[in-house]
Amino acid sequence: MANSGAIRKPEIEHHNPLSRTLLQKLDYDQLTNCMRCGFCLPACPTFRETGVEPESPRGRIALMKAVADGLMEPDQAFQDQMNHCLGCRACEPVCPADVKYGQLIEQARDAIEDHAAHSAPVSGLRKLVFGGVFPHRSRLKWLGRSLRFYQKSGLRKIARATGILRVLPKHLQEMEGILPEATARGVVERLGTLYPAKDEPIARVALFRGCIMDVLFAETNEHTVKLLAEAGFEVVIPETQVCCGALHAHSGEMDTARKLARKNVEAFRAAGVDYIVSNAGGCGALLIEYDHVLKDDPSCREDARWFAERVIDVSRLIVEKGRVPVFAAEAQSGGEPCITYQDSCHLRNAMRSSDAPRTLMRQVAGVRFVEMKEADRCCGSAGIYNVTQPEMAGQLLEHKMEHADRTQARYLLTSNPGCLLQMKLGIEKHRPQEKMEAMHIVDFLYERLADSKQE
Secondary structure (H helix, E strand, O other), X not given: OOOOOOOOOOOOOOXXXXXXXXXXXXXXXXXXXXXXXXXXXXXXXXXXXXXXXXXXXXXXXXXXXXXXXXXXXXXXXXXXXXXXXXXOOOHHHHOOOOOOHHHHHHHHHHHHHHOOOOOHHHHXXXXXXXXXXXXXXXXXXXXXXXXXXXXXXXXXXXXXXXXXXXHOOHHHHHHHHHOOOOOOOOHHHHHOOEEOOXXXXXXXXXXXXXXXXXXXXXXXXXXXXXXXXXXXEEEEOOOOOOOOOHHHHHOOOHHHHHHHHHHHHHHHHHHOOOEEEEOOHHHHHHHOOHHHHOOOOOOOHHHHHHHHHHEEEHHHHHHHHOOOOOEEOOOOOOOOOEEEEOOOHHHHHOOOOOHHHHHHHHOEEOOEEOOOOOOOOOOOOOOOHHHHOHHHHHHHHHHHHHHHHHHOOOEEEEOOHHHHHHHHHHHHHHOOOOOOEEEEHHHHHHOOEXXXXXX
16 A cells, blocks of 8 residues: 655755755655565566666666665666656556656656756757747747648658758658658647537537647547547637647656646636547646646646546547447458557556547447557657667567557557557558558547548
8 A cells, every 4th residue: 555644755965966856856755655566567668678677667766766865876877767768657557556657757857857968969959849849839830831841842852862861860760751741730720719519519628739749640630629529529629728748747847847737727727618638648648647747836736636637538538428429431342451459558557548449449330350469568659769769669669560460450540649650650660461551549430430521
């Protein structure tokens, strides 16, 4: 059982500045809640790959506590170990003490980033991405417009033909090759800020449109709104919403994550909705923890709790609260096409929603659902992990594609944009024996609505 009373932090005068910051920011209750039982070991992808204790949640918690207790210095090896964690949180559902490991790893990274000595290029890039682009809708639209120009103007063909892309690391070259078409026309530009329910509305819900989601997967956002309307929900899309802050939180930029959380709480509170709908597991996992993110801010603590209580994944909302539409696949000469599903780690482990997507897939007439082995294991995307830790991400993707290939699926579905890109990369690299296409589950379902008028 978790400790019932707060554990007092050790009164240690750390000489190392990072040690002092870690002691200040780490939740000491959570550190001491770990019973070292080892249930987390087989659930942890990095431990399974390496078999090394520090690569496990138990091992990383022990390292954090050793630093907080003054038993070791947070050297570069310690910092590398914190950053080598995927943050998939597969350890949390199996933990008998309910240790909030996801919060601990974010606190550790936040402390590390306070003292990080990045090179000038890396520091500039972080500042540009985390502070200059993601928090600003107008700049995201500019990014979408620029990417679309690159993709459509012939510049991409020229870049590939001349080999100029070879200046990029190999894994970034591979990612460039599978990027979907970008756009500056997000869901609001396509549908407006209010979309009516089909027939009598069940509830009024708000769509969290995301940042990159609305640039690279705007069509998925559009399909999400129409699918919700088909299921009986009136959909509001607050224009003043911003990036959820998940990538900031995972990368040690907690101050910025908190600023974004405040703006979103204000925007959605004003919308007066019954539910806040996410179609991206990575975003949803942080949205449901806004009450924790803003727990020390008395000005919006209650509103943050209101917000967190209403966040729900689109599949779960439709299954549990909506009028589930009729889905039917077109008849094919080769018989029923096979579909399989890759869990979004954050949707499964943080939002605890793995049954609803499968329920909807099994209701599509004319297709056959096959469960993929280790569908609950991380694919290696993990936010920007596949960019910052390409070697480990590549190993995990190798295993994932072996299992996906065995299903002989025509469609490989998932519920998160990062996972979707990783699956597209896996298909591109490994060329499965059977023709396979990666899709977001919302797009797959929307295209198979039996009775709706798809405009």
